[in-house]
Amino acid sequence: MSDDKNKEIDQLSGVETTGHEWDGLKELNNPLPRWWVWVFLVTIVWAGWYFVAYPAWPTLSGHTEGSKGYTQFNELRESQDEIRERQQAYLERFNKASFKEILNDRELYAFAMAGGASAFKDNCATCHGTGAAGGKGYPNLIDDDWLWGGKLDDIHQTLQYGIRADNYDTRLSQMPSFGKDKLLTREEIETVTDYVLSLSGAEQTETFEAGHEIFQKNCASCHGEDGKGKHEFGAPNLADAIWLYGGKRADVFETIYVARAGMMPAWGPRLDEPTIRQLTVYLHQLGGGESDEVQAELIDEEAPLPDAGQYNDAPLEAPEYENPEKTVTPAEEEDAASAE
Numbered sequence: 001m002s003d004d005k006n007k008e009i010d011q012l013s014g015v016e017t018t019g020h021e022w023d024g025l026k027e028l029n030n031p032l033p034r035w036w037v038w039v040f041l042v043t044i045v046w047a048g049w050y051f052v053a054y055p056a057w058p059t060l061s062g063h064t065e066g067s068k069g070y071t072q073f074n075e076l077r078e079s080q081d082e083i084r085e086r087q088q089a090y091l092e093r094f095n096k097a098s099f100k101e102i103l104n105d106r107e108l109y110a111f112a113m114a115g116g117a118s119a120f121k122d123n124c125a126t127c128h129g130t131g132a133a134g135g136k137g138y139p140n141l142i143d144d145d146w147l148w149g150g151k152l153d154d155i156h157q158t159l160q161y162g163i164r165a166d167n168y169d170t171r172l173s174q175m176p177s178f179g180k181d182k183l184l185t186r187e188e189i190e191t192v193t194d195y196v197l198s199l200s201g202a203e204q205t206e207t208f209e210a211g212h213e214i215f216q217k218n219c220a221s222c223h224g225e226d227g228k229g230k231h232e233f234g235a236p237n238l239a240d241a242i243w244l245y246g247g248k249r250a251d252v253f254e255t256i257y258v259a260r261a262g263m264m265p266a267w268g269p270r271l272d273e274p275t276i277r278q279l280t281v282y283l284h285q286l287g288g289g290e291s292d293e294v295q296a297e298l299i300d301e302e303a304p305l306p307d308a309g310q311y312n313d314a315p316l317e318a319p320e321y322e323n324p325e326k327t328v329t330p331a332e333e334e335d336a337a338s339a340e
């Protein structure tokens with residue numbers, strides 16, 4: 001500090017120095033800017049108030065509570081209440097509206113799409129992929145190829161009761177294991193495999209006629225005479241080159257040999273009705289839902305899609321489909337025979 005005795009005035013600025021000097025550089029004793037002092041004082045007062053109002057100081061058993069009773073849990077609860085309140089306004093209308101009304105009301109439609117997208121990520125993406133494009137054994141839900149039907153009511157029923165799930169109303173059907181249960185010989189299965197492949201554009205083999213006959217006798221009841229599938233049985237269209245279990249010859253052979261029976265849990269007991277309806281609308285829009293009169297007036301292009309971009313979503317991480325029963329392929333069977 002400078003006392004009067006060695007008080008020194010800087011020649012250039014006319015300001016008193018502090019008497020500190022480094023290599024000829026002298027420190028001027030300017031007063032602090034007034035605004036700075038005020039901000040400083042305000043922060044001190046604010047810190048005192050904060051210390052009293054908010055949890056601030058650790059104690060042996062935890063921390064001071066603060067007079068406002070603030071916790072992050074309370075904050076979360078409040079913000080969730082607020083969201084719920086905001087949703088409630090839509091939810092009441094949504095619950096009363098028919099699918100047709102929802103599709104024709106921009107607000108309700110956006111509400112359904114947003115809710116459906118988020119419920120999908122939470123509950124369905126594990127199996128169907130985040131972008132809903134599916135994987136082996138898990139159907140693609142963004143194309144217009146449906147096993148059990150793609151009308152709003154079909155989708156709603158599929159979600160409510162599941163597929164081969166554990167309830168009386170579930171969607172149920174079972175393709176016979178033609179090879180394992182010896183309903184067809186291996187040769188017949190080879191023949192009908194080639195026939196099935198030819199339905200989606202593979203070259204016809206010379207067994208085409210025989211394959212056609214086997215197909216009409218054994219397969220057409222579920223897959224249709226033209227092989228285009230029947231929703232009542234969840235039997236896929238075999239003529240569209242879209243494969244649930246793979247379209248290589250070996251895959252198709254295996255499917256016919258052991259048969260498949262994909263299972264999806266029923267969501268009725270797990271999700272509430274508004275969520276299932278939101279998912280229904282969401283999937284219907286996403287997946288080229290099958291047209292029915294409800295869709296005719298849809299305001300599609302204008303309505304906002306909350307989830308634009310999901311079509312090029314991250315790569316699928318669905319669990320690998322596992323064949324519950326190992327198929328013995330013709331090659332393996334020969335190996336076994338020659339080993340004996």
Ligand code: HEC
Pocket residue numbers: 119120123124125126127128137138139141145146147148149155158159163234261262263264265267279283
């Ligand atoms: C445990 C895996 C799993 C989960 C989770 C799952 N699914 Fe599925 N889902 C499947 C399988 C497997 C099938 C195909 C069943 C079959 O082969 O018929 C399927 C079929 C469907 C179908 C019928 C498709 C068609 O072509 O008819 C719809 C719709 C569907 N799922 C929607 C959903 C929705 C919505 C959710 C989330 C609420 C969901 N899935 C969650 C496994 C799952």
Ligand code: HEC
Pocket residue numbers: 147173174175176178192193196214215218219220221222223233234235236238242243244245246252255256260261262263
């Ligand atoms: C009782 C009805 C029924 C009969 C009969 C039936 N299927 Fe199926 N088939 C199904 C069902 C249901 C599925 C789908 C299984 C699933 O989703 O898990 C299926 C799936 C398939 C698939 C898989 C398609 C894909 O996309 O991966 C092929 C191939 C197939 N069937 C061929 C045949 C052939 C060939 C016959 C006759 C030899 C036949 N099916 C007879 C019901 C049937």
